[in-house]
Amino acid sequence: MTLDEILASLFPDGCKVENDNGILTGYGSLQAGGQGMVIGVSDRTALGVDEAIRLSSFVLGALKTGSGPILVIVDSDSQRMSKRDELLGLNEFLAHLAKCLTYADMHGRPTIGILYGHSAAGAFLATALATRVLVGLPGASPAVMDLPSMSKVTKLSVEVLEEKAKSTPVFAPGLENLAQTGAVHRIWSATSSLAAQLDALLADLPDTRDIRDSLGKERKGRIKAAEIAERVHALALAP
Template sequence: MTLDDILASLFPDGHDVKNSGGVLSGSGALRSGGRALVIGVADRTALGVDEAIRLSNYVLASVENGNAPILVLADSDSQRMSKRDELLGLNEFLAHLAKSLIYADMRGRPAIGLLYGHSAAGAFLATALATRVLVGLPSADPAVMDLPSMARVTKLSIEVLQEKAKSTPVFAPGLRNLAQTGAFHLTWDEAAPLAEQLDSLLANMPDARDRRDALGMERGGRPKAYDIAERVRELALQAL
């Protein structure tokens, strides 16, 4: 599906979402009433300081304007790897964007991520993974870190990582693997109206506590994360 197809299926009653240099902003009419704020990254645009601060501004400006949901659409490259962006503190801009989405969610504007194309690394973390619920379309192509980059960091060969990826989802890119780890809550059917699937999700939104570790355990993709996180939580509560 193209972005236009996705927007038309999400908002059959109309939307005013604009694409300005790969940055999406606007709103769409929900079938259940009201409007959703829509932001995101399109056209596999790299997420740099300029894009991140624009998106953060849209989110923070919406916080005092009701409790309508925020829909984050994503088809991006990784973060922009330029000298200018790094010198300006790109990591802080990406963290600010992620925290803006989490803050808005805590203030009553539930954030939903919809990955319909590619996304990787810092751009993936600061947009799609910073939402309360992350949905993928079958065309989604996520990667927290590609295998060549992982090889450089871990000092393991590509061949070793490729072998590990066959049985360990955390080593492997792709929607199926990241859904198994719990990163994605749902995969929508692009052949069915997306508006109905969005309405169903909004009517059954999970609470704001991040349960991706529990999902990863249930799906067999991250068998240890939940138990370790719960043990840390218990120790922290004992120390109070």
């Protein structure tokens, strides 16, 4: 689906969303009533310090003026890999954006990521994965880290990683694999009304507790994560 098709299906009663060099900001009328805020990255734009601070500012500003969910629509490259961005502290800008979305989610503005294209690395972590739940549209191609980059970090060959990816989703990029690990909450249908699917999601939205580890266990994509997280939590609270 194109961005225009997605917006038309999400907001049949109309929306006002600006696309400024790949950075999305705006609002749309929800089918169930009220407004949803829209931010995001489109056209496979790399996320740098300028883009991250603009999105962060929009999220914080909206907290003072409205209510309703925040939809984070994403088709991005990875973070912008430039000397300027790195020297300015790109990691801090990306972390700030993720924290703004988390803060909004904890203060009455549920955040929902909608991945319709590509996204990877820091840009993926600071936008789509920083929301309470992430849904994917068919054709989306997420990757926390691609296999060549993973090979450099792990010192394992791409061929070895490809073999591991066949049975272990955490090694594999792609929408279905991320759904199996619990990172993607649901995969929506592109042939049904996105507004209706959004209404159904909002009616059954999990609370602000992160349930991705338990989803991963249930779907047999991350079998140990939930158990380890529970043990760490218990040890942290122990006298």
